[in-house]
Amino acid sequence: MVTSQRPDDAASSLPSALDAWFESRGWAAFAFQREVWRAYLGGESGLIHAATGTGKTIAAWLGPLLEWHAECVRGEALATRQRVMRRSRAPHLRVLWVTPLRALAADTRDALVEAQTALAPEWTVETRTGDTSTTVRARQARRLPTALVTTPESLSLLLTRQDIATLFDDLRVVVVDEWHELLGTKRGVLVELALARLRRLRPGLRTWGLSATIGNLQDAHDTLLGVRPRPERSRIVRGVEPKRVVVDAAIPPVVERFPWAGHLGTQMLPQVVAAIEEGRSAIVFTNTRSQTEVWYQAILQARPDWAGRIALHHGSLDRKRREWVEHGLRAGLLRCVVATSSLDLGVDFSPVDRVLQIGSPKGIARLLQRAGRSGHRPGATSRATCVPTNALELIEIAAARAGMERGTIEARLPIARPLDVLAQHLVSVALGGGFEPDALKAEVRETRAYAALHDDEWDWVLRFVTSGGASLRAYPEYAKVVRRNGAFVVESAMVAKRHRMAIGTIVSDGQIDVRYLRGPRLGSVEESFIARLQPGDRFVFAGTPLEFVRVRDMQAWVRRAKSAAGAIPRWQGSRMPLSGALSAAIRDQLGEAARGVVRGPEMEAVRPILEVQRRWSRIPAPDELLIERVRTREGHHLYIFPFEGRLVHEGLAALLAYRMSRSAPITFSMAFNDWGIELLSRDPAPLPESLAAGLFSAHDLAQNILASLNATEMARRQFREIARVAGLVFPGYPHAGKSARQLQASSGLFFDVFTRYEPDNLLVSQAHREVLERQLEGSRLGRTLARLSSSRVVITEPRRTSPFAFSLLVDRTRERVSSESLADRIRRMQMVLERVAG
């Protein structure tokens, strides 16, 4: 041990085996790790936050091992231990380790096993995820391992087991890994509910969360611990100081020839290749899956000699391929991997010494996280180079670095009362031994997510799973959850089977497997994409040009295509919106530019373009709201620049168009991106009147948004997820019988039927609420309006489209990227216009 001072506290004195183990790897325990062990052994729960690769896993894992050790020494566990040895069976489940991605489970297990073999050889550590084989599942059905690494979905599945009353008798702790990833998602709510359940079954259970540093750690801690009358003591532990992070940008040689905005090309390829050459091993992050395919092909064309030493990695690739890539990264076999956020998390890739970020990182926390994937060697620096795909992205990059240096990091806001998840949970608990309504209601309210659950909401959800809807319209043939001897249980084997199958699908958004006609599975893609294809169409997937053959048995069958010529582009569905913190940083950057201050190479490079913006229109100061009015042959354009990110702008565009259309009959065509909003109309918009009438007022915000047509369309989209979670729609599965297929309908159809025949359905209201709160970031929209209404409105009338507005022009057309020719699109739009007018 390197530490010279050991605390006297017996609980924290490290057993000699641990000493030896640490010494054998040349490690020393960090002070924060000791703090966690001490707190854990003292019965506390808590949240540990630090950058990736700084020993959070060891901090959380050694506590339970030390506890086992102490129990053995004290003789408490001795009897067990002897029994265990004699019957060569491992101790019962003591540790549940929850990880957000099933791709991480195997790596996590390996990391846990290292310390476990040295310190608690009689333990077993296993994974349980959607990927677990049926043999292992069968074994786990008889007996769980001592420590189980699992996902939120598989944890929920555990709660449906009949033997739940005794299953967790020896459980000491639930560790939630990468808690920041789960916070603010429905999967996080699933974890909250499971924790509440486990705490009831096993009083005194401890909970430890591992998190990256985020802007609202207290929230993260409170959500993990729940709202209980007498919680155990808990603390927030800060890990070691983050490594030094260096962020720079690849500067285009001639910025004037660089597209102002919106271009997704690979013109920075030479700089990217040069950066990869500098280091030993690099990860090239892109923001969308389709971009990984584009860049992988481009790099391979530039350096054909790297074939076999470069790879790509994204979430829809087959697990075996992903594991091969991850292994290659760890072993230092790969020159570079092109990846999406699928590589944001996970155990260390030590050889990686350079990270490249294609396009704006869109968030400060994300930039930090991605940069942190490089430089894992002791004393090394994390280095990330951002590669702009257009000139204005240089400003976003400069802003992200400035935000990072100031320590501004985004918060992850927890979500409140998703009734679809609650409905799912009720069926899970009904399966796992049943429930008594009042007791379960009290238990559910111990979670942060449902602390403010109204009685009528609870009653509605209870009716939803028992009688299928509002009591007056109870459906006699419906029997999902039934009451037997005072307890609510599931009796139908079909309901049980379908529910267990549906639990795992909370995130998979209509994915469909891609498989060679003769050969292996390649991965999965969005069903909506496959639905657009016809036999013979080509597309690129996993770096390979493929020809679509047919869909059968819920799989897309393909064969290899000779070339990618004429390939169908994939929809850019997962474009990431700008975060709130980064939006604010961008406004600051522009504020400096407005005062004529130019700092940093990125702002220096983009100066000529900002100069054009200043000459033709204006660079807004932080307290100004810039509105540009431009007239073209298309009509009257209104460009509004709140700089708040695409999500907020989507809601804001609908709201502003709706409010202006109330003061005069007018039709707007809307577009929005991360920087602003475009409203296009045939006649001039009634701007002065609308401004006077409170265009940016927060008054009647919710009503106004829901009133716009677009909002209902958004609610319909949002309902897809809700329908799946609440068990209305369940995934088809290969070889499903005809009777199963006859119970399939699309969520859109459900939405329409509910809206028409049962308008008070709370799942429909939830869809509306989710659009407001999450899709449109309701509270952020409110704050934005508050800021805008106190801003000074500056209206300019540039004669040509300004650089800022140009970004919208390009983005808007890109919104309609499809496989159609432009002529077809325009013809169709005219046709629709005629029909609407007629």
Add this chain to the structure above:
Amino acid sequence: MTAEVIAAGETLTLFSQRAALWARMDTLLIADPHWGKAAAFRAGSIPVPRGTTTAALGRLDRLIACTGASRLLILGDLLHAREGRAPETLRAIAEWRSRHARIEVVLIRGNHDRRAGDPPRELGIACIEAPLFEPPFIFVHHPVESAGAYVVAGHLHPGVRLAGPGGLRARLPCFWFGARRAVLPAFGDFTGLAPISPESEDRVFVVAEHDVLEVTGPSSSRGSGR
């Protein structure tokens, strides 16, 4: 609001209630009512509100009243599933039948009817296997090709997507008339749509609330540009 179309020399009137009238033969045509579908879902413990079948029957009441048709020809999939033969659903259908005792009702069996079974005999609905040949038409459930006559079919639940400026988008059920074949929209409310890819010379009539409108040009999400 209605639209008229001439197919194989015969005039058909298209109704926004998703039915067609062959006036010369006094025949009302519908396809794919899928009655009892919601009940089948409820029996499978998936909560679907009541009222879909009743609403469809009401729509049929109005169609019969305003056309005065003496015959109703159903192009398949009258009942959705065996599990959907709930007493309540069958009662609603029987009540509807008794309101229109005079009208002749013919069902050409579809794939769902084969599993769900024929409607109760006392309803007086003649159930036959396709094809029903009534020159110049052949009435079937599956839209097959026929050399001899103009095919009128159901089964597909045809729909088209429309899009316009300002994010205007719509997905609507449609009547689809090709050179040798027509496909009717699904009559039932709880049925869903399948996007079609019409040829350029095909005629497509969408049902937009209370109107039937002809649309032209590429109307699915795919274009001819590739």
